[in-house]
Each structure stands twice: as structure tokens, then as C-alpha cells.
Amino acid sequence: xxxxxxxxxxxxxxxxxxxxxxxxxxxxxxxxxxxxxxxxxxxxxxxxxxxxxxxxxxxxxxxxxxxxxxxxxxxxxxxxxxxxxxxxxxxxxxxxxxxxxxxxxxxxxxxxxxxxxxxxxxxxxxxxxxxxxxxxxxxxxxxxxxxxxxxxxxxxxxxxxxxxxxxxxxxxxxxxxxxxxxxxxxxxxxxxxxxxxxxxxxxxxxxxxxxxxxxxxxxxxxxxxxxxxxxxxxxxxxxxxxxxxxxxxxxxxxxxxxxxxxxxxxxxxxxxxxxxxxxxxxxxxxxxxxxxxxxxxxxxxxx
Numbered sequence: 001x002x003x004x005x006x007x008x009x010x011x012x013x014x015x016x017x018x019x020x021x022x023x024x025x026x027x028x029x030x031x032x033x034x035x036x037x038x039x040x041x042x043x044x045x046x047x048x049x050x051x052x053x054x055x056x057x058x059x060x061x062x063x064x065x066x067x068x069x070x071x072x073x074x075x076x077x078x079x080x081x082x083x084x085x086x087x088x089x090x091x092x093x094x095x096x097x098x099x100x101x102x103x104x105x106x107x108x109x110x111x112x113x114x115x116x117x118x119x120x121x122x123x124x125x126x127x128x129x130x131x132x133x134x135x136x137x138x139x140x141x142x143x144x145x146x147x148x149x150x151x152x153x154x155x156x157x158x159x160x161x162x163x164x165x166x167x168x169x170x171x172x173x174x175x176x177x178x179x180x181x182x183x184x185x186x187x188x189x190x191x192x193x194x195x196x197x198x199x200x201x202x203x204x205x206x207x208x209x210x211x212x213x214x215x216x217x218x219x220x221x222x223x224x225x226x227x228x229x230x231x232x233x234x235x236x237x238x239x240x241x242x243x244x245x246x247x248x249x250x251x252x253x254x255x256x257x258x259x260x261x262x263x264x265x266x267x268x269x270x271x272x273x274x275x276x277x278x279x280x281x282x283x284x285x286x287x288x289x290x291x292x293x294x295x296x297x298x299x300x301x302x303x
Contacts (some may be wrong), residue, residue, distance in 0.1 A: 072243060073297075074098070074108075076232040078224065078256055080141075080148065081106055082170050095243060100141070101211060101256050102235040103186045103226055115238055117230040119185045123208070127188060127225065128181045130203070138190045138225075139165070142183035149174040150189075151182065160191035160220045188225040197223040213255035216274060224256070233259035251285075251293045252277055268296060 076098035077084050084099065096105050096114055105115040119127070131138060137156040142149060151174040152165060165173070176182075190197055194214070200223055201212040209231055211224040240248055250257070250264040253273040261267040261280045269281035270288045278284050286292030 072245065074239070076102070076236060076250075076257075076260060080172070081111065082148075082172060083168065096239060098232060098235040098239065100187050101209075101224060101226060101230065102232045102259075103230040105235050105239060114242075115235065117186060117227045119227050123227070124181050124185045126207070127185075127204075134200070136190065136192070136196070136200070137180060138188050140180050140185055141187035141189070142181075142185040144174070144183035148172055149183065151176050151180050153177065153180060158192045161189075164191055164218075164220070186227065186230070190223040190225070191220050192223075194221045197221050211256045213274070216254060216272065231259045232257065233263045236260050237263060251296075253288060268293075 072095055074095045074097055075084070078101045079099065081097070081099055084097070094108065097108050098105055103117050104113055106113050137153045139157075139161055140151045142151065144151075149172050150168075152161065154162070154175050157165070190200060197212060201210055204210050204225060205212075207228075209226040209228050211226075212222070214221050236248060236250070239245075247265045248263075249266045249268070250260050251268050251270065252261060253270050255274055255276060257273075257277055258280060261269075261277065266282045267280065268283055268285050269278045270285060270292050272287050272289075273281075273284070285296050
């Protein structure tokens, strides 16, 4: 029981650190050491999870406060609406969202698709023919009977693809035996070795919007294939015109953010971003784990 009270006391210190952000780092170190000394290493993971959750709460609180003051805030992501929503729970972007690296612009309130970019039927046939020749079976995202689905062939998918799919616990899953390219296709995702994907990239990059990179979190190599007009940059310019904005400031961490860095008025890479993005950035800010974007907005946003 005494140990339990110590843990509760330590967590209260974490909350204190949130309300006094200049003391967060000191408090975090003290909490870590106290947990290690009093509870043992098995509790460290719980501690780190608590810290991560509390940091998200802080970041979202900063942004929500600025949105209430009139800041136009949204996010452009490679995720779908279904997977982005849990990751941004507590964060209310009142203006449209950019999903699937620019394939869609969606109204965040009604979930209505405002702008869409689908492959043409001949492009789908071309991709199907190409990958069948290569004996490779990607994850194919499409609207099937007006429902968003991602199709895959379990027996022919790479281990990396199956690992990724195992993390997607939603109604979009559509395992199939052979009809991989059904419906209105808008996004094709390949996860495999760098060598294999590199050859695909060079073959397809002139015909489609191809994003080839190593995920900075999972460390897996990805090749994402979209219609030529589907980019974060193109979607941001459409959104800028729709909202009549005079200035766009963007933040990013991966290679799929390069296009929007090129068209933004100001662009900021977080400390843990890839090298190529940092080279394009107006400036490099703190690590994403340190609420760098929220802190920058709080310090620089002017109503």
C-alpha cells in the first residue's frame, strides 16, 4: 500500500509539472528515479506511458487555446480519417483535414469528402499488371460500394505488410484471395525491403506520385503510390484558396512532407525529422516528444 501511495504521489508530481512547464524536465527525472528506486524496473514502462499521455494533453491544450483565439489549424497526414481520429483525440481542427498524403480533403465536422483524387481505371489496370509481373501484392486502398476499405492477400503479403495490418483494428480491413484492385482505388501501399521497393520506385515515379522512404518510427521501408495530383502541397494550396488565407506555416518530420515545405511561406522541421526535410526547412525546432509544435505556435502566433 505504501508503494501505491508513492506511485500516486509521483504521478501528482507529473501533473504539477504540466501546470509549470519549465519544471517538467526536472520533475520527469525525479519521477523516473523515484519509480526505479521504490517500485523497480517493471513499473518504468507504465511511467513512460503516463508521461507520453500527459505530454499529449499539454500539446493539445496549447493548440486548442490558440484555435479558440482564432488560429486556423489543421493537419495533413498519410493516415486515413479512421486512424487519424484516435491519434488526435482531444484536438479539434475546425477546418478541413488533408488525408492520405493529399488524396482527400475532408470536412472534419461532417466527414464529407470535399476534394478527392482517385486513380483512373487505366492507371489501376497498369498498376495491377506491373505488380502481378513482379509477383508483389501491395495493400490497396479503395472505396468499395461506397465504403472505404483496404484490400490485401494474406498469403502473399510481405511480413512487414502483415505486421502493419495487425495494428489496424477497424472496419476497413478487407482480406481477399485474388481481387486486389476492386472498387475506386486511390492509394497503394508497399512495405518491404529497401532494395525491392527502390526498383519499384524508379519504375513508377514518372507516372504516379511516389513516396519512397524509411518510416522514422517503425524503421520499415515504404513505397506509397498515389495519383499524380495527390500531394500534401496541392491539397494545402487548395485549402489555402478555400479559406482565403494569406500565409501558410507548416510543420513536419518525414519525406512525405517535402512537397508542402516547398510551397509554404514558413516551414519547420522537428528535431527528430529526416535530414532531407531539415535541409528544406525555414528552421528546425525541438523534438516532437517535447511539444515542439505546440510551443512554437504559442510563442509565435499573433491574432
